[in-house]
Amino acid sequence: MSFFLSALRIIRFAFQNFFRNFWLSVITMSVFVLTLITVNALIFINVLGSATVQSVQEKVEVSIYFEPDTSDDIVKSAQGYLLGLSQVRNVTFVSAEDALVAFKEHHQNDAVILDSLEEIDGNPFGSALVISAWSPDDFTFILEAIETPEYQRYIKKKDFTDYEAVISKIQNLSDRIRIGGLVLAGFFILIAILIIFNTIRVATYVHRDEIGIMKLVGANDWFVRGPFLLEAIMYSAASTAIMVGIVFLSMRWLEPWVSTYFGGIDFSAQQFFLDNALLIFGSQFLVLSVLGLFTTMFAIRRYLRV
Amino acid sequence: MIRLQNVSKIYKPNTGALSNVSLHIKAGEFVSIVGQSGSGKTTFAKLLFAEERPTKGEVIIGDWDISRIRQSEIPILRRQIGIVFQDYKLLPRKTVEENVAFALEVAGAGPSRIKKIVPQVLKIVGLSDKLGRYPRQLSGGEQQRVSIARSLVHTPKILVADEPTGNLDTIHSMEIIELLKRINEYGTTVVLVSHDRDIVNALKKRVITLHDGEIASDIERGKYMI
Structure with missing residues (x-):
């Protein structure tokens, strides 16, 4: 009974904190959303690059002429x-x-x-x-x-030699895009982790006095930590939801432009994000949440020593 | 009720705050701890609710030696002692009612108990009409009364008030002291840390004077003598 009562109170406090610190929540989520948009933009560029290369590869044909x-x-x-x-x-x-x-x-x-x-x-x-x-x-x-x-x-001629250089170039480009994409993704993920880490630390720092007060009136560590941890998950969920909306709206706007510019490519970014929604957005929410929880635990630790 | 035996407190790297302090405060007493800034008053108060631990000696509350209290036991101790601070220490984003209820909620009190006790203690401090206000919407005196109401929810045997009138004008200060006296009359042991000469002299209760971390005097019905 006591456990469930405490759990319910922790949930209530998390919601109170989330809405009563409205601007702090907005700022924190804005940073999260911007970070996620960067990651998704990178995914989009990578997928578009791969689709372009694949499309060109598919168009390569070799003819064999017979006598x-x-x-x-x-x-x-x-x-x-x-x-x-x-x-x-x-x-x-x-x-x-x-x-x-x-x-x-x-x-x-x-x-x-x-x-x-x-x-x-x-x-x-x-x-x-x-x-x-x-x-x-x-x-x-x-x-x-x-x-x-x-x-x-019976074979008179094979025109492969004409394509050899093109194929080699495409292959080269494809490999470069893949490697470049991975390096860029790694770099951005590192930056994203640092930004999120710092944002949560700042959000926790703002509450340091309150944490001390809670401890002084007899709250145990988990009762103090609980709402902050839950808030980190709420930030992640809300940011992911906002980001999903932004991604689909942007894709809707970008798609006609992409098909005009890269005419002939059989690729729908909207469909790609839809087909892989659970994997892409689910994993981003999961990573964001885990990062948020870890950072909150780390950031709050020093303020609990009251 | 409260016993300190040869208690010393040295802050790192090497700043002595209390030196070999021994005293006994009986149940139901109203004791003022006075002294100049840096005399060790606040450290003394902090030892009572385990915000600090003695470097040497024993601090005993009731039968509980809290000198080496475990981190996990501190919340249990604090739910049994009322604490009032100079800066009120109210949660800024909770209403008066929520601030008071919070002390019960952390202890796992049920909703019916909270519903019964919170209005009672707010009535004692005269804030029944300000339940929904936030701390920023209250005067200093009112905020301190909320802090006192919060400290009373567990009907503590001991109430530690660290400079409760430090941020208040004379009229509000006297209101707070009257409130503490009333609480003491109900049987709660009150430890008042203060450097306010007028208040301490008006109380005509036991006065312990600290000087450079040592007890300079301990007088029943004493006066502020620095």
Whole structure:
């Protein structure tokens, strides 16, 4: 009975402190919210960076051109073989006729090229396979894999070399973004911890006289600490809730801009935050709360020695 | 009721506040502790509610030797002693009623007991009409009366008042002293720490004079003699 009575009183005092020290609560939560926004902005930039890299990677395709006299059956057999490889995402068959039509369409305003084509008299193109892979790293393997005795003699050209530099650059950029993001995240988290640590210390310092008074009228340490600890959790919960609102409002505002600027990227920041809400916001609330509790315990300790 | 045996208190690094003090205060007494600034009066008061511990000697309250009291036992001691301070020590963001109730709440008193006692003690100090006020909305004298009301909620056997009139004008000071006398008449032992000559002389009660941490005089129905 006594335990529950004390617990209820601690909860009541925490709420009283929270609302009666309104401006202190507002300032503390503002610092928390700003810190969380910084962390989430970093997450957004990282995710957007990864999505951009992934999108570009997905657009990288390698074509294999077959000799003009190669039958479609052989090319389709090669297509089946490639699709059987786990590294291959998709293989599109382009027939010789389709290649000719596409070429003509592409150069419809270039009379010289079209005349040259007439001169040749016939279809100079062979069939082709357009390959996309799960990762640009896999292209080397895929192109080596196709060089079996069964298909090698029919292959006229592989245009991988053109993409090699691009793929390497993308891979490089992707790695840099990942490493840079991690370093930046670590740096920001460290700053965030220091800011929160200091904010709570200041909030506790403001109450140092009250802590002493509580002790002098017979409160035990837990009765004094309790409301402050609960307040730290309340600050964390309220700040996380405010920050969630801000993040979704910003995403709503940013999304059209992002899709215009990074046209063609299949990425919705809102959806990303929604899908990972529990993990992202839950973990931020948890970290904030644990940090708040730890700091409060640490900060209040010296004032309890009355 | 209160016994000090060869009590010395030295603050670090090496500042002596009390030196070999021995005295006995009987139950129901009203004792004034007087002396100049730095004579050890406040240290003496702090020893009684374990805000300080003696460097040497014993402080015994009732049958309880609190000289080496454990940290966890201090709240239990303080719930049995009424304490009144010069600066009132009220919680600024709690109302008069909440400040008084707080002393009961920390001791785990039930809501019905709190509902009964708080109006009673506030009536004794004459603040029944100011339950919902915050300390900043009260005069110094009223704040001190709230502090006294708070100290009475556990019907303490001992009340320690450390310079309770230090921040008050003469009229309010006399009101507070009258209140302490009334509390003493109900049987509570009152230890008044003061450097107010007029108040101590008007009381005509036992006066213990401290000088440089030692007892300079201890006289029944004494006077302020510095």
